[in-house]
Every structure is written in C-alpha cells, then in structure tokens.
Amino acid sequence: MSTSSSELHVVLGAGQIGPRVAAGLVATGRRVRLVRRGRFGAELPAGVEPLNADVLDPAALAAATAGATTLYHCVNPLYTEWPRRLLPLTNGIIAAAEAAGAHLVVLDNLYMYGRAPGGVMREDTPLAPCSRKGALRAEADAAVRAARDRGVAVTVGRASDFIGPGATQAAVFGERFWPRLLAGKKVEVMGDPDQPHSYSFVDDVAAGLITLGTDPRARDQLWHLPANPALTTRALIEMIAAAAGVAPRLARVPTWVLRGVGVVAPLLREVAEMAYQWDAPYVLDDGRFRATFGATATPWSAVIASALAWARATYAAPVRAAA
Numbered sequence: 001m002s003t004s005s006s007e008l009h010v011v012l013g014a015g016q017i018g019p020r021v022a023a024g025l026v027a028t029g030r031r032v033r034l035v036r037r038g039r040f041g042a043e044l045p046a047g048v049e050p051l052n053a054d055v056l057d058p059a060a061l062a063a064a065t066a067g068a069t070t071l072y073h074c075v076n077p078l079y080t081e082w083p084r085r086l087l088p089l090t091n092g093i094i095a096a097a098e099a100a101g102a103h104l105v106v107l108d109n110l111y112m113y114g115r116a117p118g119g120v121m122r123e124d125t126p127l128a129p130c131s132r133k134g135a136l137r138a139e140a141d142a143a144v145r146a147a148r149d150r151g152v153a154v155t156v157g158r159a160s161d162f163i164g165p166g167a168t169q170a171a172v173f174g175e176r177f178w179p180r181l182l183a184g185k186k187v188e189v190m191g192d193p194d195q196p197h198s199y200s201f202v203d204d205v206a207a208g209l210i211t212l213g214t215d216p217r218a219r220d221q222l223w224h225l226p227a228n229p230a231l232t233t234r235a236l237i238e239m240i241a242a243a244a245g246v247a248p249r250l251a252r253v254p255t256w257v258l259r260g261v262g263v264v265a266p267l268l269r270e271v272a273e274m275a276y277q278w279d280a281p282y283v284l285d286d287g288r289f290r291a292t293f294g295a296t297a298t299p300w301s302a303v304i305a306s307a308l309a310w311a312r313a314t315y316a317a318p319v320r321a322a323a
C-alpha cells in the first residue's frame, strides 16, 4: 500500500466505524481528519485531527472537506430521523465530494435488498426493499449511481449487523446484549434465532473501507465487505457464552411485542420494521471482495475475544475490594 503525505482523508462520522477507519488510515502515515457534531472523547485516535461540523450544514461541510482527497461517509442519523435526514445527508456528502474533487467511500447496509431470493445477498442482488428504511436506502443508492454517472468517484462498501468493541448500536450484539450476557441473564433476540445470519466485525468493516479508499481496484464500484460465513444467531450466542463462561439463555422477543411497544416508543417501532431480517436466512456474500483483495474476515474466535474484552471493561460490575 503506497502512502502520500499530499493525501487528506476526511472521515465523516465518529460512531462505531468512523474512528476505526481514521485510526487505520493514520497508522499508514496518511493525514486524517475526523468529523462529528458532538464532543470528541476517547474515540479520537492519536494523530487524527478532530473537527466539529454538522454535515447537514453545507457551509460547515464544505469547510470540513476542503482539500480532501478521500471522504468516508460513516455518518448515521437516529432511526427516528431517517425520513428527514438520511437523503439530505447523502446528497450533501455527495455534493461536498464533487466540489472537493474527492473520492467518496460510502459505508452502507443491506436494507435495500429486502427479502433477498434464497436469503443470500451479493452485489448483483436486485434491490427490493420491504421496509420504509430500506426504500430510503434504495433512494440513497440511486443518488450514488447518479453521482457516478456524472463523473463523481463513489465507492460503496456494504456490511451486515455489527458486532465487536464499541458496537453499542448493533441490532443484536449491542448495548442490551453484553451486560445481560455477562450477568448470566437472558439475552433478547428478534425473529428466529435458528436462521443463519451474517454479522460484520467492526474491525473488518473499517479495514474494508480503508481498502476501498486506498486500493485503485476498488474505485467506483459496489463491494460487500468481509464477513464470516453465516452462523445461526443461537450458535453465535452459544460460542460467546462459552467464551464468557456463562450459560447461553435466549429470550425471543416477538415482532408483535416490538410493534406494540412501538406505539409509544418510536425507536422500537423502527426496530420492529427491520425484524423480518431474522425470520429467514440473511447471508452476506463477500466472495467478490475476498477474490479481489485476498482479505478474509477475522475468525470468530478472535472476534469474540475482542468483543468480550471490550464488554467486560465496559459493562462488567466492578469487583469490590475485600473489607
């Protein structure tokens, strides 16, 4: 991998993935800026320039991205804000890349595929969203394609549900999962835990985006980022529980309960809309990325060790010193 000090990589979004991308890029000697609205804390990697800006403010975004050679779109509004903010964010970031003459790398999810035939999603799987949020992602994808057609360099990496250190906003292995698992309590699962489901390790997602932003072979195309062969959610929970030394206990949360609670809790209504993903096989095919770049997903044993170390440090009750 060649590096150049004339490159400026601007990572938009300092949530679950952005800081990992920034850390990986700065480790290769590149100049890196990380952008968010809120205050930076421990997530800011050493050597990365922090910048506060609201990406929805065109002037602030233009200032944040001036001189960028590569932009990484790792921004995400709250689920409840998607109808108002997702497309303005996407369009604003595309416009900023165009104005800066920068290569745009977009982190995307799988919602736009809907219920894929056979449950397997490849880059050429037709878009058939079956949710409001999936329809928005398909619109965002159309904006990306239109930008490419007018000459903007846009490369897209799609990932499945996150797992790993810092993935607090993950659908299953998020902030409700780890404290309950470590305490030996039942962990909540949506849909059928015995269906195969792909999960994406946060470090693999970040490393994949760096490949897309730095390897010319990736440019202007759509890629599925590396993910381990899909296991069932139950099998993965059993592996995590065994590594944690607790008994695996699952509590299935029926979709009708999520919908019912969603009447008064808008965020859960948005979660309920996506529960279909656990009713049938939901498998991300990363074969094209593997064949092209030779990169494979981190083995489950290492993913679990890394997630558990983080979860223990973050959630486990402190051990009281003996009196």
Ligand SMILES: NC(=O)c1ccc[n+]([C@@H]2O[C@H](COP(=O)([O-])OP(=O)(O)OC[C@H]3O[C@@H](n4cnc5c(N)ncnc54)[C@H](OP(=O)(O)O)[C@@H]3O)[C@@H](O)[C@H]2O)c1
Pocket: 012, 013, 014, 015, 016, 017, 018, 035, 036, 037, 038, 039, 053, 054, 055, 056, 074, 075, 076, 077, 107, 108, 109, 110, 159, 160, 161, 162, 169, 170, 171
């Ligand atoms: N969660 C998953 O399991 C998953 C799986 C696959 C793909 N994805 C996709 O990955 C992408 C990134 O999502 P994520 O879940 O990693 O995000 P996240 O952890 O929720 O982080 C989002 C970041 O965006 C920043 N942000 C939000 N609005 C902003 C604005 N107007 N201006 C500047 N910064 C703003 C937030 O910081 P401030 O609030 O401080 O601004 C935060 O740092 C999304 O497209 C998502 O759909 C997510």
